Amino acid sequence: MTCNEIRARDLVEQYLRGQLPTDDSSTFEIHYFDCARCFAEVETTRHAHTTARRNRRREPIPPAKDWLLIMAKVAVAGAVGVIGAMIWQYSAGLI
Numbered sequence: 001m002t003c004n005e006i007r008a009r010d011l012v013e014q015y016l017r018g019q020l021p022t023d024d025s026s027t028f029e030i031h032y033f034d035c036a037r038c039f040a041e042v043e044t045t046r047h048a049h050t051t052a053r054r055n056r057r058r059e060p061i062p063p064a065k066d067w068l069l070i071m072a073k074v075a076v077a078g079a080v081g082v083i084g085a086m087i088w089q090y091s092a093g094l095i
């Protein structure tokens with residue numbers, strides 16, 4: 001197995017996703033433990049996968065129906081802020 005073959009067949013992605021057949025996986029491991037370039041690529045790609053998974057878990061995107069509720073809450077919070085500021089200005093004698 002060569003570096004060019006690994007890139008041409010996108011073996012790093014397949015390996016990390018557990019999609020390589022056992023024989024290919026063993027051959028790939030023998031190569032990448034011995035090749036600094038491929039080893040670095042595996043580690044970089046693994047790190048990118050881990051980061052992507054972590055970010056997906058941390059910041060779930062609300063379903064579309066929830067956006068209306070979120071926008072309504074923001075509008076109410078804004079209105080409360082404006083009214084509060086007006087009350088404060090009135091009580092401070094500024095209006």
Ligand SMILES: [Zn+2]
Pocket residue numbers: 002003006031032035036037038039
């Ligand atoms: Zn290599």
